[in-house]
Amino acid sequence: AQRVTQPEKLLSVFKGAPVELKCNYSYSGSPELFWYVQYSRQRLQLLLRHISRESIKGFTADLNKGETSFHLKKPFAQEEDSAMYYCALSSGDSSYKLIFGSGTRLLVRP
Amino acid sequence: KAGVTQTPRYLIKTRGQQVTLSCSPISGHRSVSWYQQTPGQGLQFLFEYFSETQRNKGNFPGRFSGRQFSNSRSEMNVSTLELGDSALYLCASSLAGVRGYTFGSGTRLTVV
Numbered sequence: 001a002q003r004v005t006q007p008e009k010l011l012s013v014f015k016g017a018p019v020e021l022k023c024n025y026s027y028s029g030s031p032e033l034f035w036y037v038q039y040s041r042q043r044l045q046l047l048l049r050h051i052s053r054e055s056i057k058g059f060t061a062d063l064n065k066g067e068t069s070f071h072l073k074k075p076f077a078q079e080e081d082s083a084m085y086y087c088a089l090s091s092g093d094s095s096y097k098l099i100f101g102s103g104t105r106l107l108v109r110p
Numbered sequence: 111k112a113g114v115t116q117t118p119r120y121l122i123k124t125r126g127q128q129v130t131l132s133c134s135p136i137s138g139h140r141s142v143s144w145y146q147q148t149p150g151q152g153l154q155f156l157f158e159y160f161s162e163t164q165r166n167k168g169n170f171p172g173r174f175s176g177r178q179f180s181n182s183r184s185e186m187n188v189s190t191l192e193l194g195d196s197a198l199y200l201c202a203s204s205l206a207g208v209r210g211y212t213f214g215s216g217t218r219l220t221v222v
Contacts, residue, residue: 032208043113046210088153090207096141097208098143098211103152
């Protein structure tokens with residue numbers, strides 16, 4: 001079964017500290033992985049996707065098929081990074097749906 | 111350009127009633143998907159439409175249905191509402207699939 005696991009409900013770090021939000025997935029094929037972010041009182045928005053291999057707002061994520069992980073990283077956290085982060089998986093075939101993890105709330109303290 | 115618009119923003123219904131939620135996608139987007147977000151179950155896929163055809167459906171009872179019109183606007187309907195249907199219902203649109211999702215602000219449904 002396809003599943004996305006985000007083991008941490010809350011991650012609290014100080015400003016300037018490195019951040020790693022964990023995401024593990026279960027899927028036997030070739031998945032497409034995404035990170036979505038939801039800032040307070042704003043709509044859910046795409047942060048990055050693994051096929052683009054891009055860095056958005058200083059965040060990067062590498063797909064590790066051996067460990068079935070897609071952790072989100074940022075070397076120096078900023079207070080404005082405080083938000084809810086969701087990892088999501090698409091099976092990449094014609095399923096036309098995303099499977100979301102339960103989310104991790106990132107709190108960056110001054 | 112205008113984003114994904116969902117109406118109404120808030121809705122309160124009584125158990126047993128039915129409700130219709132509306133979603134207007136970004137102009138030019140032909141794929142519309144619906145998700146249910148609750149504190150307990152998180153974000154769960156309801157269904158996806160493309161050019162008026164449902165291409166995939168999530169694991170929800172038949173009380174949940176949807177449709178898409180020729181202008182790509184979509185509606186979802188929930189009949190015989192239950193307390194557990196209280197949730198934030200999100201709509202997302204894209205040109206063709208999951209890669210370019212843009213989400214709306216959602217409709218918060220409360221069933222009393």
